[in-house]
Amino acid sequence: MQQWIKNLSIYHLSIKTLTLMGFGLVALPLVFAFLYSANQVNQLSQQGTSAIFNVAELVENNRQISQTLIRLERFASQYLVLKEQELLKQYTEQKHELKTVLAREFKSYNDEQFSILVQQFDGKVKEIDQLIQTPSANSVNLELLQSRFKQLALVNQKLSLHSNQIINQQANNMVASGDQVKKTMMFSLLVIPMTLLIAGVFIVLITRPLKELINKIKLLEQGNFQLPITVEGSTEIEEIADALELMRRRLHALELQKSSFIRHISHELKTPLAAIREGTELLYDNSVGDLNNDQQEVTNIIRTSVTRLQRLIEDLLDFNIVLDSTSLQDAEVINLNQEIEQALSLWALDIKRKQLTVIKQVDDISLQCNSKQLSVILDNILSNAIKFSPNKGSITIKAWIEQQRLQLTITDQGVGIEPSLYNKIFDAFYQGPTAHNSQIKSSGLGLTIVKELLMRLNGTITIESIASTSTTFKISLPKTQLMTPTKIHHLEKS
Template identity: 30%
Template sequence: MVSAIPEQGPARPRGIARLYPRKVMHWVAIGICLVVLPLLIAVASATLFMRELALDSQTTVLEGTESIRLSRTLNDLLLGMERNARVYQVIGDTKLLTNYKDLQAQFDSVAAELLEGEENLESARQISQLRATAVELFSVFTNEPPNSSLAVNSLQRFNTMRDLTRSLVDRNSQAIEDRVKGIHAYARRGQSILLWEALMVVPVAAGLGLVIMYRVSKPMRDLDRSIRRLGAGDIDEPIKVGGPQDIQALGYRLEWLRQRLGELANQKRIFLQHISHELKTPLASIREGTNLLQGQVVGVLNEQQLEVVGILESSSVQLQRRIEDLLAFSISDEPRSELMLDSMVLKPLIQEVIYRHELPMRAKNLQLKMEVRNTRIAADSEKLDAIIDNLVSNAVKFSPDNGVIRISESVQNGRLQLDVIDAGPGIHPSEAEKIFQPFYQSSTPYSGHLKGTGLGLAIARLYARMHRGDLNVIECKAGAHMQLTLPLAIERENGVQPTCTRESA
């Protein structure tokens, strides 16, 4: 019975912790806000500064231009007034006095306008003085007859008025220049402030971004590490994942999966142990019976019968070894043992394995084509026997009647290469790696009496890799092509030195 996925999740936060971000999307949103906020502040500060600078510049230009224009207008009107006054004193034409009056009215109006916007006290005093002088001169020219001594002497006051208007023009020009310099200084100061803001905003934004990335990426790394542990078969250590609520929820589901895998592994071990134990009882009877027959206790056997009994005896011993391998596999999923490496020739071992499968080969009338030389290797004879027995057993099992099994040996790149090829239905490329997984049942059709457990090739590849070799499926147009590679024996001057090493999967 498969247990349901638990609905348990992270405990509900209480108090102020309820305001704490609980999901990855919340952290991402907060991270974006925290990173963008300093940038927005810097942009707003720069915008306000540029706006203030633009307004100040515009005001300076407009006011300065207007002041200079009005000052120069005063100077032009003053020249017109002086010209009419001097000519009037010479010819006494009252029309000139009327023109003077009009110019004087314009002069007073412009002076009043200039005085209204003037902030400099000295300039305001001079403008007031110009207005008063203009009124006094008009009064003198109106009340005194032309060319009188008072009127002629009053003409000298135009020189003073010209000096005052020139002074106004110069002072207004200098005021504009001073304000432009102030604007330049303000711009430089603002530029410096913006530069410092940029230098501060970038590290702050980067720091906030790194904090958010760490807060989100750390639980993701823990989650990835836990998944890798499960994939590697490490289901002993409990899975604990912190961080946002949704990642914690994934951690809880992974913990449930780990517990479920542990339950399934225990069930598998118990099942294999029971099966292996149950197999030993009938096997003991078979071996006892074959021993009685081989000893001719129940009667005399002819030569062919004795050969069959010998094959049965050898097969029962081999079956006992396979049951022991199955027991070892049920304990640790991958049998670990010592490799007793001895210098040996592969050909006699292959011939012994073929002898054990002679009966099923006779039953299917299989033909064997073997091209094996006396190449010497360093290997554990029992485990190498198990590898070859599994390859030959599969080749016999899946070969059709009257089929051919080819076994060839070669040396490639300093390694021994053993190829076992049958004429059966072959192995689909999509299953080339799956068939080496424990308990995997191939989709290849099989019409025999007993179906395999799916452990043979898994154990065979494991033993091959314990020898620092490998076992693989080679693509073949017809039939299955299994290739075993093993390192050659290390030859010394006085022969091959047998070695004993401890290997584990």
């Protein structure tokens, strides 16, 4: 799916073009569905209006026909009895009105049954007309005339029934049309999933390269300058990727220069420093002759400063590990318990000198990590704990898995840290209050190195401190750093 999206020609269009195209493709089905539905509703409305007028016209015409027939029968009967010309005239007028109503009512209906009934109606009216206007009309029986009008009333009744059938048919047509519009509206709802699908495709087209850019930027944030930055996508995304790639190259070059400079300057400093330290030790031990008190004091100052300078150079080399990302790429399977034991062994003399008790509660956990990287983290945290622990105090080390994250805590029984200093102690070269009777000298880079290394591992470090009681450094690493037994076995075989 992802490769298919990348192969689309529109995948490389600009974000502006993609946005406009996506909006257009999403809006087009909705507009079409809206216009089609509006047209269906308009037709239904016109059909309803026409049906209402037709029904009203049929009802009115049927009423007029019935009333005209009543008047026609009355005038014909009166004329037959009274023989007044005025009655004959009114009879003739009512007959013409009846024909007019019949023509007006049924001219708009192309209905065969209506035509038959109208012809029958006309035939009956002609029969009545002949009975009245023939010379023998004087002898016509009134009863015969009334029978003709009864026959005409039956035809009128059939006309009314057929009109009602037409009205019912139009009502049924309205219901059917309404159902059809309802179905059309329901069918139009299918446009919504289609528009959502189109919107989803364009969201992927726009956001996918942005997510790739974010991942590349995170790699740069972690100090990984080796992998080239190439992102396929819109023209703007590719321009940003090109700018990031140029920045990556320059940062990589600067990092290599910086690392090389620190390595060389540290080496150049350590060589004469070794000679100075050796000479100072000879003077301090009176190997070249006895020193007076003032000379002994000066020699001790020099010896202490040289030791601190050596520690500073070693911390600079450790800090160079942070700056040089090329030295952190090689990962291996590491047993956390063994790493902690090795870190403790480096400080065994200081632990023994201060008579410290080390309490370990470490689960059997393995990680895929750079050994030097992890040892620098543990070394700096342990040195800090030993430095601030009182004589005959205890250091507690705990490690466990919680929510697929490694949780590592190192707790000492030192004087504690003020909450206002929680962030400052991670600043480069910052040194907190000096520990009482501590022979471990600090350069102020240790915790800075720890934080930088953990940041590159997507880990965190936090502090929990109780004044004059204890200080706990808590390290948390994501599950990607942890190793399952199956994966460990696979790596060992490879």
